[in-house]
Amino acid sequence: xxxxxxxxxxxxxxxxxxxxxxxxxxxxxxxxxxxxxxxxxxxxxxxxxxxxxxxxxxxxxxxxxxxxxxxxxxxxxxxxxxxxxxxxxxxxxxxxxxxxxxxxxxxxxxxxxxxxxxxxxxxxxxxxxxxxxxxxxxxxxxxxxxxxxxxxxxxxxxxxxxxxxxxxxxxxxxxxxxxxxxxxxxxxxxxxxxxxxxxxxxxxxxxxxxxxxxxxxxxxxxxxxxxxxxxxxxxxxxxxxxxxxxxxxxxxxxxxxxxxxxxxxx
Amino acid sequence: xxxxxxxxxxxxxxxxxxxxxxxxxxxxxxxxxxxxxxxxxxxxxxxxxxxxxxxxxxxxxxxxxxxxxxxxxxxxxxxxxxxxxxxxxxxxxxxxxxxxxxxxxxxxxxxxxxxxxxxxxxxxxxxxxxxxxxxxxxxxxxxxxxxxxxxxxxxxxxxxxxxxxxxxxxxxxxxxxxxxxxxxxxxxxxxxxxxxxxxxxxxxxxxxxxxxxxxxxxxxxxxxx
Amino acid sequence: xxxxxxxxxxxxxxxxxxxxxxxxxxxxxxxxxxxxxxxxxxxxxxxxxxxxxxxxxxxxxxxxxxxxxxxxxxxxxxxxxxxxxxxxxxxxxxxxxxxxxxxxxxxxxxxxxxxxxxxxxxxxxxxxxxxxxxxxxxxxxxxxxxxxxxxxxxxxxxxxxxxxxxxxxxxxxxxxxxxxxxxxxxxxxxxxxxxxxxxxxxxxxxxxxxxxxxxxxxxxxxxx
Numbered sequence: 001x002x003x004x005x006x007x008x009x010x011x012x013x014x015x016x017x018x019x020x021x022x023x024x025x026x027x028x029x030x031x032x033x034x035x036x037x038x039x040x041x042x043x044x045x046x047x048x049x050x051x052x053x054x055x056x057x058x059x060x061x062x063x064x065x066x067x068x069x070x071x072x073x074x075x076x077x078x079x080x081x082x083x084x085x086x087x088x089x090x091x092x093x094x095x096x097x098x099x100x101x102x103x104x105x106x107x108x109x110x111x112x113x114x115x116x117x118x119x120x121x122x123x124x125x126x127x128x129x130x131x132x133x134x135x136x137x138x139x140x141x142x143x144x145x146x147x148x149x150x151x152x153x154x155x156x157x158x159x160x161x162x163x164x165x166x167x168x169x170x171x172x173x174x175x176x177x178x179x180x181x182x183x184x185x186x187x188x189x190x191x192x193x194x195x196x197x198x199x200x201x202x203x204x205x206x207x208x209x210x211x212x213x214x215x216x217x218x219x220x221x222x223x224x225x226x227x228x229x230x231x232x233x234x235x236x237x238x239x240x241x242x243x244x245x246x247x248x249x250x251x252x253x254x255x256x257x258x259x260x261x262x263x264x265x266x
Numbered sequence: 267x268x269x270x271x272x273x274x275x276x277x278x279x280x281x282x283x284x285x286x287x288x289x290x291x292x293x294x295x296x297x298x299x300x301x302x303x304x305x306x307x308x309x310x311x312x313x314x315x316x317x318x319x320x321x322x323x324x325x326x327x328x329x330x331x332x333x334x335x336x337x338x339x340x341x342x343x344x345x346x347x348x349x350x351x352x353x354x355x356x357x358x359x360x361x362x363x364x365x366x367x368x369x370x371x372x373x374x375x376x377x378x379x380x381x382x383x384x385x386x387x388x389x390x391x392x393x394x395x396x397x398x399x400x401x402x403x404x405x406x407x408x409x410x411x412x413x414x415x416x417x418x419x420x421x422x423x424x425x426x427x428x429x430x431x432x433x434x435x436x437x438x439x440x441x442x443x444x445x446x447x448x449x450x451x452x453x454x455x456x457x458x459x460x461x462x463x464x465x466x467x468x469x470x471x472x473x474x475x476x477x478x479x480x481x482x483x484x485x486x487x488x489x490x491x
Numbered sequence: 492x493x494x495x496x497x498x499x500x501x502x503x504x505x506x507x508x509x510x511x512x513x514x515x516x517x518x519x520x521x522x523x524x525x526x527x528x529x530x531x532x533x534x535x536x537x538x539x540x541x542x543x544x545x546x547x548x549x550x551x552x553x554x555x556x557x558x559x560x561x562x563x564x565x566x567x568x569x570x571x572x573x574x575x576x577x578x579x580x581x582x583x584x585x586x587x588x589x590x591x592x593x594x595x596x597x598x599x600x601x602x603x604x605x606x607x608x609x610x611x612x613x614x615x616x617x618x619x620x621x622x623x624x625x626x627x628x629x630x631x632x633x634x635x636x637x638x639x640x641x642x643x644x645x646x647x648x649x650x651x652x653x654x655x656x657x658x659x660x661x662x663x664x665x666x667x668x669x670x671x672x673x674x675x676x677x678x679x680x681x682x683x684x685x686x687x688x689x690x691x692x693x694x695x696x697x698x699x700x701x702x703x704x705x706x707x708x709x710x711x712x713x714x715x
Binding site for chain 3: 002003004005006007008009011012015016220222226228229235236237238239240241243251253254255257259260262264265266
């Protein structure tokens with residue numbers, strides 16, 4: 001069979017796939033999930049960077065330290081009654097000269113529910129085994145590497161800082177609530193403790209995992225009706241060949257190589 | 267730390283406000299509890315206060331009895347119990363609706379010799395200050411009476427701090443307004459404490475947060491919920 | 492032994508694929524293997540290229556001629572196709588096989604004084620008596636390549652020697668071989684096949700070694 005063959009060693013694969021990873025369009029997702037005791041709605045955008053490539057014959061591309069850099073806008077409501085003690089203004093009495101003692105009634109307050117919007121971002125890292133996927137779709141040959149196994153997500157050190165950001169976002173709406181002053185610091189601490197790192201990662205994990213597990217990194221994309229030469233004047237039209245078959249594999253010899261073969265015909 | 271949205275106005279009573287009125291003469295007095303949204307139009311039958319002679323210690327005695335009238339906000343209306351109240355001459359009636367969800371309201375006598383919107387004689391207005399800051403107030407009716415309430419921040423780090431604060435809350439500051447004078451002109455309290463404005467003799471004033479007056483160029487009442 | 496060797500990228504096109512490329516090229520642009528003077532090709536089209544007649548005194552309009560050849564079939568070293576005696580395929584070389592058809596408009600002079608100019612002109616615009624010969628041609632050549640650090644580059648086939656079979660006398664064979672070699676080399680040297688096309692668009696390649704002919708392929712090594 002008439003064949004074109006292209007091969008990349010691991011060094012080349014690192015360069016090519018790192019660029020391909022960076023070229024994957026940013027992913028977006030909206031939804032809601034459980035953030036500790038709260039139900040939070042979110043919009044998240046993520047893109048991918050980095051990774052070190054290991055080619056494993058016959059058909060696995062292993063990427064270590066694949067990073068997803070993400071930005072999220074998080075909104076949730078906090079019913080402060082769940083965190084603050086039941087509070088009453090006690091009966092207050094004053095003695096008014098020539099009148100007597102006058103008392104106000106005891107007034108019990110219910111704490112409001114506040115809405116919090118927190119924009120933040122971080123990165124998450126994982127290692128994944130990708131399989132090689134070759135498909136002819138819509139007249140175009142596509143070779144992609146597609147996630148087969150994904151390791152547990154490793155959140156960056158900045159994730160802990162997100163709790164501080166949430167605390168900073170909570171504080172302004174709390175400040176304007178009458179009578180909360182003496183409870184303020186405790187309220188923020190209680191809310192953040194209720195969320196906790198575990199709550200945060202438990203929230204982020206299910207959102208970000210599909211970003212990574214659904215990742216498809218393009219390796220090759222060409223029209224089956226492949227333009228060999230463009231037209232060159234009125235009497236020299238385009239020249240095409242047909243890419244009849246495409247195959248991708250990892251070959252192991254004295255080194256591992258990503259090998260692409262393309263069968264062509266006039 | 268003053269991010270306050272805490273405002274006060276005796277013409278638009280809210281859940282941390284009380285209005286009190288002494289009744290010094292016998293008779294039957296009608297009054298309405300009006301939501302400020304009703305713009306003075308009474309949509310409910312008037313309540314009555316029947317003032318009967320004192321049973322002891324003589325007329326206009328120095329000792330008086332306080333009658334509290336709790337108001338409830340239900341189905342878009344203010345309800346009070348009792349609808350008819352019988353008191354003795356010199357007694358004080360004090361109204362409060364403790365529901366934060368209730369709209370601002372006013373107590374309006376019919377005829378209007380007593381009203382929370384225009385504090386005349388032997389009446390009072392209280393407000394519990396929930397947010398630290400300095401609150402300048404003035405009479406929206408233009409008498410020139412004014413004063414300032416300084417509200418200090420309270421930081422409670424321990425349970426003991428919290429208990430001390432709770433004890434402070436049971437003490438109110440008293441501002442006496444009589445014969446065109448305000449005494450003291452400035453008071454200092456901590457967050458959560460109540461100021462009792464006692465109007466002894468007056469031509470009809472309001473105790474209105476100056477910020478409301480500044481916002482509306484004078485009246486300011488529409489700025490209050 | 493790895494394909495990439497000491498480099499990051501390896502690309503190759505085997506002789507079957509190269510012949511498919513040539514076939515696609517000449518199918519799309521048949522004028523590149525068919526040339527004729529105006530008596531045969533009045534104007535250049537996709538199918539044929541107009542070339543001047545061979546001017547000669549006393550031959551009005553010159554000698555009309557046409558040359559065409561079948562799509563060359565290329566064999567890249569190592570040799571897999573038979574070659575006639577006298578030709579051998581060395582490392583780095585390719586051989587080609589084609590059939591050349593050479594035609595001449597063999598005019599019997601009929602110009603008579605007094606013949607109307609219109610009649611003379613009409614006769615000059617159509618072939619009179621066309622004689623053709625088909626000749627099997629074998630050739631040997633090498634790759635002419637260029638590439639740049641930006642990853643651009645191209646190859647073209649250059650013909651170094653041509654061998655005709657069964658032409659006598661030898662001197663005539665030598666003359667014809669020279670003519671046909673010049674023509675084939677001229678034609679093939681105008682065909683630049685970009686490196687990108689020769690690897691079907693796969694991977695970037697900054698060439699460090701090659702392109703060169705080896706193992707029945709044109710192959711190149713480099714980095715991304």
